[in-house]
Structure formats: C-alpha cells, structure tokens
Amino acid sequence: MADRNWQKDIQPLIKKYKGKKFPLDYGNTYQLVVMVILAAQDSDAHINKVAPDFFKAFPDVKSLARAKEGDLHALLGKVRNFGNKSKWLMSLAAQVKDDKNIPLTMEELTALPGIGRKSANVIMRESGVQAAGIIVDLHVVRVAPRLGIATGTDPKKIEKQMMDVLDPKDWGEAGMAISFLGRETCRPTNPKHAECVMKDVCAYYKSLNN
Structure with a gap:
C-alpha cells in the first residue's frame, strides 16, 4: 500500500x-433519502420497483409524517427488514417535518434513524455537497x-x-x-x-x- x-x-x-448517477431512480432529495434507507441489505433494482407506488402514497416528508405503520407495511412488505425500515422512515419524517429541512451534513444525516456513514456519504455525493x-x-x-x-x-x-x-x-x-x-x-x-x-x-x- x-x-x-x-x-x-x-x-x-x-x-x-x-x-455517474447512483443506481437508484430517485427524483429529489426526499426520494433519495427514503430509497437509500430502503436499499440497505436489499438491491437497488428491487427498491427501484417498489419506490413508485410508495411515492404515490407518500410524495413528501409531510405526508410520510402522517403515515400509519400498517400503510407502510402494505407498500414495503417485500423489502428486507421492512419492519425496522418503516419505523425509521416514520421517525425520520416526524423529526424532519418538511422536505426543505432534510440535512446534508454527515453529522446531521447520521443522527437520523436508519442512516449510517455509508448512506450519508451516498446522499451527500448525490446531492453535490462537499464530501465528509x-x-x-x-x-x-x-x-x-x-x-x-x-x-x-x-x-x-x-x-x-x-x-x-x-x-x-x-x-x-x-x-x-x-x-x-x-x-x-x-x-x-x-x-x-x-x-x-x-x-x-x-x-x-x-x-x-x-
């Protein structure tokens, strides 16, 4: 070395x-964050198939903050570890409250449920902010x-x-x-x-x- x-x-x-764009078909930062959380221990290709119906039901953080766990389970039932991921997404939405409040620093991202360093690095890279x-x-x-x-x-x-x-x-x-x-x-x-x-x-x- x-x-x-x-x-x-x-x-x-x-x-x-x-x-080169990360292989998740997201349209904005909210979609990116949700899909990165869902893709952990699952495949990007699978999450790309699941995401459109999810985002029809929950197009932004505000709508996700009002979601019931059963609604998420119905849409995410085939995603690996969907129980925990549903809880993380609901908790994240409750904390962030609005799309415009989604943070883009390593410290703030990794403080959110379901986001570790790898996920934070992906979100920051795709958002064009300085890498940490x-x-x-x-x-x-x-x-x-x-x-x-x-x-x-x-x-x-x-x-x-x-x-x-x-x-x-x-x-x-x-x-x-x-x-x-x-x-x-x-x-x-x-x-x-x-x-x-x-x-x-x-x-x-x-x-x-x-």
Missing part, C-alpha cells in the same frame, strides 16, 4: 465514473482490498484507510467509482481484467501474473 501513490493511481477510475467521507458499500469492501488501497473487511476501517491516502476533493467520487468498478468489472468471480482501468496498479491482478 505504502509504495503506491493512490491519489495519482486512482484518477483513471474517478475519471471513468465521475458524476468515502462511500464504502459491499462492492467497495470487496474491491478496495483487491486493489490494495485498503485491507480488511470492516467498512469503517476501509473508509479511514482510503481517506488517509486520497485527497478530500476526491472523496465524493472515489468510493462510488470503486463501487461501480465492482458492479461492472471487478466481479466476485471472473473479474474482467482486460477491460479494467486499474489493472496496472491492482495488487490482485499483479498477484495473478507473478
């Missing part, structure tokens, strides 16, 4: 995915150690290791770029090395060719 200049080496990957951390989802947990930019399997420790070697100006894009690499190229089995923009600096690729 120490012998690489990751700030320089990650630039081709950031360039490839810079500004690096997105570490399940793809990043797998791909970052493969690349050699981090070690271990603890998302918080992986995030800290990457923050230590990357410039804060790239934090917002770096995690998302590694996530997209994991989704599209660096698959768990049979990674597509030939089309990977990181293969020249990748520890895993190097180990295969030694």
